[in-house]
Amino acid sequence: MTTCEVSLRNVAAGYARRPVLRQLTASIPTSATTAVVGPNGSGKSTLLSVLAGVHPPTAGTIERRRSSRPCFVVQRSAVSDTLPLTVRETVSMGRWAHRGPWRRLTAEDRGVVDHSMGRLGVRELASRQLGELSGGQRQRVLVAQGLAQEADLILLDEPTTGLDVAARESIASVMRDVAADGMAVVHATHDLAAAKESDHCLLLVDGRLIGEGKPRDVLTDSALREVW
Numbered sequence: 001m002t003t004c005e006v007s008l009r010n011v012a013a014g015y016a017r018r019p020v021l022r023q024l025t026a027s028i029p030t031s032a033t034t035a036v037v038g039p040n041g042s043g044k045s046t047l048l049s050v051l052a053g054v055h056p057p058t059a060g061t062i063e064r065r066r067s068s069r070p071c072f073v074v075q076r077s078a079v080s081d082t083l084p085l086t087v088r089e090t091v092s093m094g095r096w097a098h099r100g101p102w103r104r105l106t107a108e109d110r111g112v113v114d115h116s117m118g119r120l121g122v123r124e125l126a127s128r129q130l131g132e133l134s135g136g137q138r139q140r141v142l143v144a145q146g147l148a149q150e151a152d153l154i155l156l157d158e159p160t161t162g163l164d165v166a167a168r169e170s171i172a173s174v175m176r177d178v179a180a181d182g183m184a185v186v187h188a189t190h191d192l193a194a195a196k197e198s199d200h201c202l203l204l205v206d207g208r209l210i211g212e213g214k215p216r217d218v219l220t221d222s223a224l225r226e227v228w
């Protein structure tokens with residue numbers, strides 16, 4: 001039986017005078033990957049921000065099974081190129097929620113940081129500056145930072161956009177592995193192939209949920225023709 005990590009009921013959210021999500025009722029399963037799919041402007045990033053707790057809903061309820069802080073990996077363009085940070089420092093920031101920014105990392109923290117870099121294949125880049133990496137390398141570093149948080153709920157906004165096939169496959173395989181470890185992984189994506197490989201899928205159009213379930217049942221040819 002599927003365990004529900006997050007349960008949203010009649011959730012509404014938006015910006016100033018612009019309502020975006022409307023009457024959204026959906027479940028995010030534990031130990032599974034969930035793809036959030038929909039056209040530009042359909043509300044995918046807004047939904048992720050609501051799940052991350054950084055954007056408060058204006059109506060409805062959101063129930064979490066576990067109370068740890070969610071990890072939110074934003075699109076790589078949202079992270080400044082100019083920050084003078086190495087890859088190791090960037091991934092270590094994932095431990096701040098556990099230690100605070102001014103406390104020294106413990107041996108356990110350093111182990112988690114090394115393990116997270118290893119999972120994403122960026123350990124050999126550890127002493128490089130974030131700003132001098134390629135887009136795909138940076139994106140893998142940001143996902144490693146997310147993993148270092150050891151959150152139960154991982155939210156990734158378009159984690160594979162603009163990446164080559166190898167980098168896409170490496171991120172997809174990490175998402176499957178961390179889901180198998182018991183986490184709930186949610187990714188907003190325009191990559192229908194990646195969405196189809198997910199365990200669960202939410203299809204959004206104009207802020208409304210028009211399909212939820214197994215990708216093969218939601219992303220049918222007729223649904224895709226209708227939406228795009």
Ligand SMILES: Nc1ncnc2c1ncn2[C@@H]1O[C@H](COP(=O)(O)OP(=O)(O)OP(=O)(O)O)[C@@H](O)[C@H]1O
Nearest residue numbers: 015018020038039040041042043044045046047188
């Ligand atoms: N900070 C903001 N202030 C005002 N409106 C916003 C803001 N962010 C997003 N919106 C609006 O909310 C709507 C949903 O945007 P959102 O970014 O959630 O969609 P999306 O499905 O993630 O789009 P995309 O596929 O283009 O990334 C859009 O109409 C957008 O213009």
